[in-house]
Amino acid sequence: MLIKNNDPAAPCPSEITGKDLYQGRRRFLRQAGALGGALWLGQAEANPAPAQLPPFKPGQPLPDEPLTSLDTLTSYGNFYEFGPNKDSPGRNAHTLKTRPWSVEVDGEVLKPRRFDLDELLRLAPLEERIYRLRCVEGWSAVVPWIGFPLAELIRRVQPTGNARYLEFWSLADPVQMPFVQYPTLDWPYREALRLDEAMHPLAILAVGLYGQVLPKPNGAPVRLVVPWKYGFKSGKSIVRIRFLEQQPRTSWMKAAPDEYGFYANVNPAVSHPRWSQAKERRLGEFFRRPTLPFNGYAAQVASLYAGMDLHRNY
């Protein structure tokens, strides 16, 4: 795992990790070629190893809140396209093909277009953002994402005067995602934000984690991260962003409307119908800790909801 280094003169973690990965891949390809010949190499090229991330600006650690280990983050989580259990994504997401990849942006925008993954990696300067992640089920983590503000993408497609919401579509390919054939959710997994929420500088498109490209269980190659909302609002493996005039119904709202609302802001004062949200368990810790309003980001985001009844708008 990566050792954090706050010396600004030190090489960027992506430079180290990226170079090692790259050299490892050259070695791998040489060995594969020597061992298995053209067929082997051909298969390796058909699903090439992910490219390295461009250099990024290191993030600020959260005081007294250690990072959740990479091993924990990749082996425990929700990605229902790969199965219903916390260990399903870690066991099954290897079948996800993350290249070629692109994100279609359409709807109420003046400049609808498709962004190729390599374009996304260079759309804006990459930054590390160390964020709390709070799952609606009561566990939480501290994650060193790498990405860029979603506002950077929004700016480039120029929303029309009618655009009020963004809808995010995850990939839904039954060949790569074995559980998409079961009607557990209305696939593709769809989530949405109000335009002003999506424009907030804390909302990012993440393309990396711990100095590397995003691992498949965490939503490779590009996912949303909205740290003041329950984790289910942050769709993984995004292939489409649609700008809308009307508030859409999301996959979770369709599955259980009284349990999962449109806003889903982290709120210790509003219980889930089946459990309290007052506390959370950090992955890797034993004792539960109090959950903070807006997951600790109230100073930055509470004004987005001024005058709203947060019990009704859960």
Ligand SMILES: Nc1nc2c(c(=O)[nH]1)N[C@H]1C(S)=C(S)[C@@H](COP(=O)(O)O)O[C@H]1N2
């Ligand atoms: N496409 C898709 N995105 C998803 C999910 C999912 O099942 N499918 N699960 C959500 C939930 S409930 C959480 S808590 C976070 C978990 O992200 P992590 O595994 O990177 O911690 O992803 C969210 N994004």
Ligand SMILES: [Mo]
């Ligand atoms: Mo979650």
